[in-house]
Amino acid sequence: MLRAGLTVLIGALLVGCNLVVEPPTPTPGAETLSCSAIVNAAIENADAACGALGSNQACYGNTLVLVEPQGETTLEFDNPGDTADLLSVRRLSASAIDQTNGVWGIAVVRAQANIPNTLPGQNVTFLLFGDTTLDSISPEMNAVVLSTGGIGVAQCADAPPSALLVKSPEGVPVTLNINGAEISLGSTLYLTAIPNGEMTIGVVEGSATVTALGTSRVVPEGMQVRLQLGTDDGLHVTSPPSEPEPFNLDLVGRALLTLLETTPTTPPAPQTAAPTTTVIPPTRQPLPTQVGCVPRTDWTAVYIVQQGDTLSSIAQLYGVPVTQLQQANCLTNPNNIVIGLPLRVPFVRATNTPRPTATFTSTPTPPPTFTPTTPPKLTDTPVPVPLPTDTPAQIRQAG
Numbered sequence: 001m002l003r004a005g006l007t008v009l010i011g012a013l014l015v016g017c018n019l020v021v022e023p024p025t026p027t028p029g030a031e032t033l034s035c036s037a038i039v040n041a042a043i044e045n046a047d048a049a050c051g052a053l054g055s056n057q058a059c060y061g062n063t064l065v066l067v068e069p070q071g072e073t074t075l076e077f078d079n080p081g082d083t084a085d086l087l088s089v090r091r092l093s094a095s096a097i098d099q100t101n102g103v104w105g106i107a108v109v110r111a112q113a114n115i116p117n118t119l120p121g122q123n124v125t126f127l128l129f130g131d132t133t134l135d136s137i138s139p140e141m142n143a144v145v146l147s148t149g150g151i152g153v154a155q156c157a158d159a160p161p162s163a164l165l166v167k168s169p170e171g172v173p174v175t176l177n178i179n180g181a182e183i184s185l186g187s188t189l190y191l192t193a194i195p196n197g198e199m200t201i202g203v204v205e206g207s208a209t210v211t212a213l214g215t216s217r218v219v220p221e222g223m224q225v226r227l228q229l230g231t232d233d234g235l236h237v238t239s240p241p242s243e244p245e246p247f248n249l250d251l252v253g254r255a256l257l258t259l260l261e262t263t264p265t266t267p268p269a270p271q272t273a274a275p276t277t278t279v280i281p282p283t284r285q286p287l288p289t290q291v292g293c294v295p296r297t298d299w300t301a302v303y304i305v306q307q308g309d310t311l312s313s314i315a316q317l318y319g320v321p322v323t324q325l326q327q328a329n330c331l332t333n334p335n336n337i338v339i340g341l342p343l344r345v346p347f348v349r350a351t352n353t354p355r356p357t358a359t360f361t362s363t364p365t366p367p368p369t370f371t372p373t374t375p376p377k378l379t380d381t382p383v384p385v386p387l388p389t390d391t392p393a394q395i396r397q398a399g
Helices: 004-010 035-050 254-260 311-318 322-328 392-398
Strands: 013-015 018-020 057-062 065-069 083-085 089-094 106-111 124-129 132-135 145-148 163-167 174-178 181-185 188-193 198-205 207-212 215-220 223-230 301-304 342-345
Touching (some): 035 057, 057 065, 089 106, 163 254, 181 342, 207 223, 207 342
Antiparallel strands (some): 198 223
């Protein structure tokens, strides 16, 4: 239950669509911890508190975290280790680092998103740290609003900037909608969103495709795109994604990535083996896309390029022409695909069952044997001889 004492402690105020969280009053005579000590302790606390988090749940990782429930729901979400069902959560906010009070908020969310029910135990993990808020939370996470950063909040040099980390299960394509941008990923992403400023989407591992206002960008590992934010709440995209540019991987605290690791409760279904062919290795240069091209919106499934794939083999797998698959994903060069690249594909795979072929068995025929016989007399009655009848096997041989 959201206790009155907690409300007084953190001084949470609802201002429009944003939560403002004031740190607690410093304790007189308390020892000031270093930034690195606060960060390391917070990560250890969150790892211990949220390591066993289940599907479609949110977890209070480290002080301070504030939850806003759906409707009149009452939640117990006051201390590290507390969890809440995503159906009961509307908004989740972590707090910026406060060196004086030893505060740095961390929250963990695991959601099914659009992962099929046939893959139990697989989830998308969201890690909020610092001054970060996720609004419009749901198990599908298909209309999430992200806000990061703060005005006048000092950051320690050793603390990672406030951001959101997102990790999808390995080999499982996932599509999310964050601040109005559609993100297809098979990877780990680093996102920031400054109200009335920019949203950045950087790829830590793997690859992603970002689509907004009719433009799609393929973002390889080590690259990022930027989108302008605005409208009434200042948090929805108002521009297409920029051309991919280098992303500073040093912004990501490697220790934070350990909080994204999950172990599925049930092993995933086996993946179909891909043919052994040559795939261009991952590159840190952006892949070219057709200017003005809009990816197919009726192809709602996503296929992640695996080792050994070619665009031709993927097209054959889903029973579509190569040119159609290329156009649906706005690719300028069908020979330039990278491992981890998400591709839009038809929802149902083609059943590529090989056609049966006739098998012919050759049986040696012995040479004819001639036995002298007595010529029949003209008065003999003819012996009926049955007409030959072709069997299917004979027909096939004759054909």
